[in-house]
Amino acid sequence: MSAERDPEVLALDARILALIARGEGGPRVDGEFEGLARDLFGHQYQHNVPYRRLCDADGVSPDTLRRIEDIPACPTEAFKRYELVTFPPTGAALAFVSSGTTGEARSRHVLDTSALYDAALFASYRHFVQPDRDRLRLLLLFPTFADAPGSSLGYMLDHVRARLGTPDSARGVVVGRLDVDGTLAELRRAARDGAPLVVLGTAFSFVHLLDAMAERDARVALPPGSRVMETGGYKGRSREVPRDALYGAIATRLGVAPAMIVNEYGMTEMGSQFYDGTLRAALGCPGRPDRVKRPPPWVRSWVVEPSDPTREVSDGATGVLKHLDLVNRGSVCCLLTGDRARRVGDGFEVLGRAAGAELRGCSLALERLGRL
Amino acid sequence: MSLASDPALTCAFVPDPAWIADRPRVPIPGAPGLVAPRIEGAAMFDLVARLVGQVAARRPSGAAVVRALDALGQRLADPASPLRRRLEPDLASATGLAPALVAAGLERCARQLTAAECERTLALELGDPAALDGFVAVPGTPWRRQARAPELLAVFLPGNVFAAGITALARALLLRCPVVLKMASGDPATVPALLHELAAIDPTVVRGVAAWWWPGGDAAVEEPLLASADVVVGHGDDTTLAALQARVHPPTRVVAYGPRVSAVLIAREAWSGDVEALAAAVATDVALYDQAGCLSVGVVAVEGDAAAAEAFGERLAGALAEAQARWPTGGPARELAAAVTAARRTLAMSEGARVWAAPDQAWTVVSAPAPPAVPFPGGRFVVVRPFAEFSQLWTSAVDDWVTQLQAVALAAPPARAEGIARDAARAGVARVCGVGQLQAPSLGWPQDGRPALGDLVSWTWWEA
Numbered sequence: 106m107s108a109e110r111d112p113e114v115l116a117l118d119a120r121i122l123a124l125i126a127r128g129e130g131g132p133r134v135d136g137e138f139e140g141l142a143r144d145l146f147g148h149q150y151q152h153n154v155p156y157r158r159l160c161d162a163d164g165v166s167p168d169t170l171r172r173i174e175d176i177p178a179c180p181t182e183a184f185k186r187y188e189l190v191t192f193p194p195t196g197a198a199l200a201f202v203s204s205g206t207t208g209e210a211r212s213r214h215v216l217d218t219s220a221l222y223d224a225a226l227f228a229s230y231r232h233f234v235q236p237d238r239d240r241l242r243l244l245l246l247f248p249t250f251a252d253a254p255g256s257s258l259g260y261m262l263d264h265v266r267a268r269l270g271t272p273d274s275a276r277g278v279v280v281g282r283l284d285v286d287g288t289l290a291e292l293r294r295a296a297r298d299g300a301p302l303v304v305l306g307t308a309f310s311f312v313h314l315l316d317a318m319a320e321r322d323a324r325v326a327l328p329p330g331s332r333v334m335e336t337g338g339y340k341g342r343s344r345e346v347p348r349d350a351l352y353g354a355i356a357t358r359l360g361v362a363p364a365m366i367v368n369e370y371g372m373t374e375m376g377s378q379f380y381d382g383t384l385r386a387a388l389g390c391p392g393r394p395d396r397v398k399r400p401p402p403w404v405r406s407w408v409v410e411p412s413d414p415t416r417e418v419s420d421g422a423t424g425v426l427k428h429l430d431l432v433n434r435g436s437v438c439c440l441l442t443g444d445r446a447r448r449v450g451d452g453f454e455v456l457g458r459a460a461g462a463e464l465r466g467c468s469l470a471l472e473r474l475g476r477l
Numbered sequence: 478m479s480l481a482s483d484p485a486l487t488c489a490f491v492p493d494p495a496w497i498a499d500r501p502r503v504p505i506p507g508a509p510g511l512v513a514p515r516i517e518g519a520a521m522f523d524l525v526a527r528l529v530g531q532v533a534a535r536r537p538s539g540a541a542v543v544r545a546l547d548a549l550g551q552r553l554a555d556p557a558s559p560l561r562r563r564l565e566p567d568l569a570s571a572t573g574l575a576p577a578l579v580a581a582g583l584e585r586c587a588r589q590l591t592a593a594e595c596e597r598t599l600a601l602e603l604g605d606p607a608a609l610d611g612f613v614a615v616p617g618t619p620w621r622r623q624a625r626a627p628e629l630l631a632v633f634l635p636g637n638v639f640a641a642g643i644t645a646l647a648r649a650l651l652l653r654c655p656v657v658l659k660m661a662s663g664d665p666a667t668v669p670a671l672l673h674e675l676a677a678i679d680p681t682v683v684r685g686v687a688a689w690w691w692p693g694g695d696a697a698v699e700e701p702l703l704a705s706a707d708v709v710v711g712h713g714d715d716t717t718l719a720a721l722q723a724r725v726h727p728p729t730r731v732v733a734y735g736p737r738v739s740a741v742l743i744a745r746e747a748w749s750g751d752v753e754a755l756a757a758a759v760a761t762d763v764a765l766y767d768q769a770g771c772l773s774v775g776v777v778a779v780e781g782d783a784a785a786a787e788a789f790g791e792r793l794a795g796a797l798a799e800a801q802a803r804w805p806t807g808g809p810a811r812e813l814a815a816a817v818t819a820a821r822r823t824l825a826m827s828e829g830a831r832v833w834a835a836p837d838q839a840w841t842v843v844s845a846p847a848p849p850a851v852p853f854p855g856g857r858f859v860v861v862r863p864f865a866e867f868s869q870l871w872t873s874a875v876d877d878w879v880t881q882l883q884a885v886a887l888a889a890p891p892a893r894a895e896g897i898a899r900d901a902a903r904a905g906v907a908r909v910c911g912v913g914q915l916q917a918p919s920l921g922w923p924q925d926g927r928p929a930l931g932d933l934v935s936w937t938w939w940e941a
Contacts, residue, residue: 155826155827156826158825158826158827158828158830159822159825159826162822162825162826162830162832177822178822179822179826180818180819180822180823182819182820182823182851182852183822183823183826185849186823186826186827186849186850186851187826187849210850410814411811411812411814411815411818412814412815412817412818412837412838413818414818414822425815425818441818441819441822443815443819445815459812459815459816
């Protein structure tokens with residue numbers, strides 16, 4: 106039965122969309138998230154065959170589930186190995202594929218509708234990056250979704266530009282490569298015009314831009330209200346730059362203060378994203394002015410013990426991130442990531458990848474061969 | 478008394494301690510109380526010159542080296558020897574391995590250090606061991622040939638399997654050339670301790686040999702060494718080896734030992750034998766060195782159907798639980814635990830998968846008819862897979878672990894063993910042995926399919 110005709114799916118989506126519609130700062134209804142999470146778990150247990158096998162291996166079913174923290178967590182690695190969907194192949198509407206090197210397996214996250222994903226992405230982006238303006242001029246340092254098929258970031262930025270960008274928004278990437286001259290021209294145009302600019306891109310694209318500007322000794326003073334959203338890691342495409350140094354370089358070369366720089370954390374396997382709260386605070390909006398990631402009302406996040414995803418670490422301790430994301434209605438809601446994090450009160454700080462211990466000598470490289 | 482408590486010793490060996498007496502001492506990360514000398518720049522060039530000069534003045538004799546290694550092996554084989562009583566606690570502390578496991582590993586290493594093993598290795602690799610000292614006959618021809626050991630051999634030792642370090646040391650000593658061995662922080666003391674022991678047995682056999690720890694990639698230390706060495710041996714993952722290769726320039730050669738895994742093949746006829754003993758032997762090859770190292774078992778291929786694989790998986794789980802009692806591990810390090818969890822849960826989603834695991838993740842067995850390829854996490858993690866015929870194993874296009882096989886242990890009747898071994902050889906497997914023997918290779922075994930000493934020497938033919 107396709108998603109369009111399945112009343113259960115329509116009802117679930119309606120409830121999730123209603124929750125998202127109240128926004129990141131909207132009122133929370135007691136028990137709403139837990140009820141939805143249980144119902145989604147039941148739906149996915151019934152319709153997602155590989156996920157059901159994991160649940161059976163854990164001895165957890167909708168009938169035996171006690172707490173939502175016990176919902177079996179699916180490793181994001183599994184998205185590289187299985188088609189994790191609750192609908193038949195004919196129901197696929199959109200697919201995100203993770204980046205990777207040639208020959209590496211890639212995660213594939215297939216959606217039967219973009220409605221949930223779009224609602225969540227706009228709600229969070231607006232709240233944390235553009236809480237003060239309906240539209241702003243954007244400069245995107247990332248290819249379009251058409252040029253980077255399967256890229257969830259490409260999809261997100263395309264849609265942000267369409268709905269929240271001014272018509273004169275621009276892209277600083279040509280044929281998948283950073284167009285330094287074109288980007289500089291856009292930055293200088295914004296400086297001349299005096300209209301605030303949002304520059305969005307990956308960390309490695311900013312490193313490339315800043316290195317190029319340093320070579321030319323170029324600096325631009327972007328107008329007040331300008332801001333930066335950076336995301337992702339370096340993925341071997343540039344040298345790694347500590348965050349403080351990156352933000353310092355952005356401040357120096359682009360004139361955007363660190364408080365107006367927002368880090369976005371997301372992944373191919375998950376429909377929702379997380380942002381820093383610093384920009385909201387800098388604009389005088391309610392919220393906590395820090396870089397602790399806090400889940401939106403339609404997500405629960407825990408920092409858990411690496412050996413036991415049902416055990417949350419104590420406050421201040423480190424572990425691995427687990428998310429329960431209602432936007433993943435069509436795949437798997439409960440995800441066990443490969444990201445190390447520190448629990449900070451009701452949020453977390455991402456520390457990097459939980460890549461395993463250093464392996465020396467003639468034993469196997471963790472991320473490469475020796476796949477069993 | 479362990480080395481760590483002896484203030485006179487640092488994690489270093491040079492033929493004359495006076496050479497490094499005035500060198501600064503630096504702490505070794507992750508090894509509390511242990512320090513190493515800082516030898517960089519001009520001091521490294523000076524040390525290299527001394528090592529080369531020592532060998533040029535008087536090269537160790539082949540017979541003396543073999544005798545000394547044999548004597549060392551006897552001391553290693555004796556649990557009551559002062560050497561064993563010193564090494565075991567230090568190794569257990571440095572590696573985190575259970576003391577009983579360290580003892581079992583040292584006993585296996587001792588078997589490599591016999592005169593018979595040394596002489597066999599030299600004969601297999603050089604034809605005539607005297608080739609290192611002068612021209613010898615080329616078999617089947619009227620010609621002669623001479624082998625030339627490196628002018629300076631630099632060996633970057635692995636840190637996760639002390640046995641590999643001992644093997645590398647023995648092979649280097651057999652060449653009787655100047656050698657610098659870099660210790661890894663995971664095991665900074667074993668090889669220097671063995672060199673001190675050899676010096677006490679016969680100081681001539683360690684002429685021109687130095688071993689100590691320094692931070693990997695430290696250019697001030699490594700650039701002068703790499704510029705001086707004509708052969709460099711490296712152990713590590715692809716990233717480590719690529720970084721090393723990038724810093725070595727012709728004519729210096731790099732011999733690289735990269736990441737590999739080993740497997741056990743259980744033929745259907747093995748079921749008529751003692752399957753419990755078979756499982757126990759497989760568990761030994763899994764648990765030794767906590768599955769670190771290229772000879773550790775990551776996969777068991779069972780000839781038969783899914784039920785056969787599941788039946789063996791269950792027995793193996795029981796055997797690993799017993800091995801855990803004998804050689805306890807406190808579960809994988811926290812950094813590894815996440816990888817073990819992810820691999821286990823991903824494989825559990827495969828159709829027909831069965832999972833057995835220790836509560837603390839000290840070991841994991843997964844049997845599945847057609848499991849997806851997942852990153853190998855280590856930590857005594859084994860996948861048991863069925864194959865209707867072993868021929869399918871070698872031709873499976875999706876199984877890139879097959880192309881990375883170092884060795885296979887075979888449980889099969891003699892009538893079939895040769896055919897299976899031939900297929901394994903065609904697939905690039907370097908070693909085929911009996912079950913339970915994977916972690917006891919001969920000194921001269923062809924790691925990564927390469928000759929043990931042949932890659933380190935050069936030849937001159939005299940076709941007169």
